[in-house]
Amino acid sequence: MNKALRFLISSSLLLLFAPLLSGCNDSSAPGTGPGPAQAEGNTAPEGRLFGASFQTLNNPFFVDLGKGLQKELAAHGDELIILDAQFNSLKQKNDLSDLILKDVAGIFVNPVNWEGLKGSLLEAQRKNVPIIIVDAPVKESDEELIVCTVASDNVRAGQLAAGALAKVNPKAKLVVLHLSVNKACIDRVAGFKETLQKYPEMEILDVQEAKGTTEGARPVMRDLIGRYPDLNAVFAINDPNALGVISALDSANKLDDVTIVTVDGSQAGIKAIQAGKLYSTSAQFPKEIGKIAAEKMLAHLNGEPVEKDVKVRVELITAENAEQHLEAD
Amino acid sequence: MKVVKQMVPLLAAIIILLLLFRIWVPSFLTPENMLNLTQQISVNTILALGMTLVILVGGIDLSVGAMVALVGTTTVYCLTALSGDTQDPFMLLTAILAGLGVASLFGIFHGIAAAKTAMPPFIITLASMLIARGCALRFNSGLPMPIKDEQTWFLAIGNGRLFDVVPYPVVIMLSLFLLMALLLHRTRFGQHVYALGGNREAALYTGIPIVRVEITVYLLCSLMAGVAGMIHTSQLYSAEPGSGEMFELTAIAAVVVGGTSFTGGRGTMFGTMLGAVIIGILDKGLNQAGVHYSLQYIVKGAVILVAVYLDVRRNR
Numbered sequence: 001m002n003k004a005l006r007f008l009i010s011s012s013l014l015l016l017f018a019p020l021l022s023g024c025n026d027s028s029a030p031g032t033g034p035g036p037a038q039a040e041g042n043t044a045p046e047g048r049l050f051g052a053s054f055q056t057l058n059n060p061f062f063v064d065l066g067k068g069l070q071k072e073l074a075a076h077g078d079e080l081i082i083l084d085a086q087f088n089s090l091k092q093k094n095d096l097s098d099l100i101l102k103d104v105a106g107i108f109v110n111p112v113n114w115e116g117l118k119g120s121l122l123e124a125q126r127k128n129v130p131i132i133i134v135d136a137p138v139k140e141s142d143e144e145l146i147v148c149t150v151a152s153d154n155v156r157a158g159q160l161a162a163g164a165l166a167k168v169n170p171k172a173k174l175v176v177l178h179l180s181v182n183k184a185c186i187d188r189v190a191g192f193k194e195t196l197q198k199y200p201e202m203e204i205l206d207v208q209e210a211k212g213t214t215e216g217a218r219p220v221m222r223d224l225i226g227r228y229p230d231l232n233a234v235f236a237i238n239d240p241n242a243l244g245v246i247s248a249l250d251s252a253n254k255l256d257d258v259t260i261v262t263v264d265g266s267q268a269g270i271k272a273i274q275a276g277k278l279y280s281t282s283a284q285f286p287k288e289i290g291k292i293a294a295e296k297m298l299a300h301l302n303g304e305p306v307e308k309d310v311k312v313r314v315e316l317i318t319a320e321n322a323e324q325h326l327e328a329d
Numbered sequence: 330m331k332v333v334k335q336m337v338p339l340l341a342a343i344i345i346l347l348l349l350f351r352i353w354v355p356s357f358l359t360p361e362n363m364l365n366l367t368q369q370i371s372v373n374t375i376l377a378l379g380m381t382l383v384i385l386v387g388g389i390d391l392s393v394g395a396m397v398a399l400v401g402t403t404t405v406y407c408l409t410a411l412s413g414d415t416q417d418p419f420m421l422l423t424a425i426l427a428g429l430g431v432a433s434l435f436g437i438f439h440g441i442a443a444a445k446t447a448m449p450p451f452i453i454t455l456a457s458m459l460i461a462r463g464c465a466l467r468f469n470s471g472l473p474m475p476i477k478d479e480q481t482w483f484l485a486i487g488n489g490r491l492f493d494v495v496p497y498p499v500v501i502m503l504s505l506f507l508l509m510a511l512l513l514h515r516t517r518f519g520q521h522v523y524a525l526g527g528n529r530e531a532a533l534y535t536g537i538p539i540v541r542v543e544i545t546v547y548l549l550c551s552l553m554a555g556v557a558g559m560i561h562t563s564q565l566y567s568a569e570p571g572s573g574e575m576f577e578l579t580a581i582a583a584v585v586v587g588g589t590s591f592t593g594g595r596g597t598m599f600g601t602m603l604g605a606v607i608i609g610i611l612d613k614g615l616n617q618a619g620v621h622y623s624l625q626y627i628v629k630g631a632v633i634l635v636a637v638y639l640d641v642r643r644n645r
Contacts, residue, residue, distance in 0.1 A: 057622070081619045083616060083622065084622040086622075087571075088572070088574070088575075089565050089569055089572055090372065090561060090564070090565065093564060093565065094369045094612070094613070094616075095616060097365055097368075097369070098365075098613055098616045098617050101356065101359075101361060101362050101365055101617070102354070102356065103356065113473050113565065113567060113569055115475040115566070115567050116473060116475070116565040116566050116567040116569065118566040119487070119488050119564055119565065119566055122488075139475070141478065180470075180471075180472060181471075181472055181473060181571070209471070
């Protein structure tokens with residue numbers, strides 16, 4: 001029995017440790033403190049608790065989006081818990097039901113699987129928890145279950161990238177690195193292809209899946225270099241992908257022959273543009289997406305009507321205007 | 330009652346965890362939150378029940394996560410192809426049997442390969458994890474396949490509630506737990522499982538049908554993964570070829586926290602159930618307490634280490 005006791009002591013110690021450690025969270029992912037301090041749900045106009053579930057926090061885009069949400073909510077005295085679904089839809093579903101049962105005043109969701117959210121949306125509806133979808137849309141038939149969608153104009157981002165590429169490389173033989181489970185990326189590629197039709201001399205050699213990450217893009221790009229000797233341009237669906245492409249081309253000594261365009265506008269992407277490795281990135285404004293989403297949520301809770309589909313601006317960044325988009329931090 | 334004594338620390342740990350999280354999250358012990366907890370652990374518990382058998386005979390099955398995805402895609406593909414926009418109990422049954430059939434094929438293959446060849450189960454199931462994942466990705470060019478809203482029966486598996494109270498996944502989990510516990514602790518097959526895991530040579534000489542037992546064990550594990558896959562798919566309203574990654578590891582964690590020896594021969598279904606509950610409480614509690622996700626990993630890893638260390642010491 002002595003040993004059972006020891007097990008208990010050690011496991012309780014572990015749990016007591018966790019709250020202590022949570023004090024050292026970085027600002028991007030706030031932990032709320034022990035529960036009793038929180039206000040009593042929806043009744044109090046101040047100090048409400050909101051929740052957010054993102055498909056990943058491994059991408060600076062979502063960290064910034066979270067900051068945007070948090071800043072706006074904090075300005076109204078509200079708090080925010082951000083949960084990372086780690087690209088796992090079941091974890092996202094469980095995270096969402098945890099938030100709903102915690103009686104949060106509202107939830108911001110960036111879906112892992114844009115067609116697989118219905119169960120959680122119904123659960124939220126039963127408990128009267130409003131949901132705003134950020135960065136990517138949900139299925140059309142699910143739209144009645146949400147307050148609104150706040151996302152970049154992804155079609156426009158793709159169009160901007162294609163236009164930029166056509167300007168410098170009008171006879172581009174290009175490949176597309178895709179993340180086709182993600183609706184935002186589907187829209188980017190659709191916008192890209194749409195603009196490309198105006199330039200019959202440009203040709204898409206191949207479309208490949210590259211997971212939307214740097215490490216996902218590297219091996220894919222290496223293979224593509226080998227397979228298409230006349231390849232001279234790349235459209236990557238986000239900055240992390242483009243960085244993987246740059247690294248693959250660099251190690252094959254081909255970086256100077258290939259024009260790379262992408263979508264995101266992260267600090268890493270802008271620095272790559274300044275270094276002359278990346279031609280353009282169609283910048284999104286994640287903090288603005290977060291801010292607007294928070295505003296819409298607060299408006300909805302005040303009983304104001306909110307439009308269903310909120311598009312946030314995108315802007316083309318090239319070497320000419322890279323400087324002004326660099327953050328001094 | 331040696332078994333009961335082994336369970337005491339696990340039960341006590343569960344109570345302590347619940348109380349600790351109660352202090353931390355005031356609404357933690359509400360019936361609704363607890364019911365939700367049982368629903369959240371159902372997929373992992375069902376996987377862990379099957380995994381317990383495999384680990385008891387000294388094996389391992391790394392393919393269960395990929396099996397969840399493959400069974401889901403197979404079932405939804407058949408369901409959509411067969412019944413289109415209408416519901417038909419016969420077609421639904423066919424689709425479910427197709428999914429479970431695929432899982433059985435893999436399970437039987439694992440059993441034969443483990444029993445008849447010198448290939449280690451770790452490698453056999455590592456290979457079939459890749460094969461199953463690849464097969465799942467063959468459907469719909471790797472994209473998620475939504476389930477049509479008309480398929481209310483299939484959607485009820487993961488989202489419906491018995492008498493509007495107990496979620497079906499929980500009902501399924503408890504029934505399977507009872508079934509597996511009876512099978513392991515009250516039948517000759519169960520004795521054979523322990524004998525095989527305790528000492529393979531001795532089991533062979535006492536005339537235990539090793540090959541048959543081992544095939545059954547791996548088959549049951551794959552079938553459990555199949556059932557978990559149905560629930561998972563139904564809960565997500567779509568079959569995701571990429572889902573279920575790392576599920577095998579969470580299931581293994583539940584089994585070892587529940588006191589099953591990794592070298593085989595010792596462990597119980599009840600222990601596994603409690604192990605899954607502990608991991609579930611940690612997941613849910615840390616989440617609701619707003620602990621940063623990086624710390625959740627660290628805490629869970631540490632709990633697994635402590636639990637297994639104490640178990641190993643106790644049985645030295």
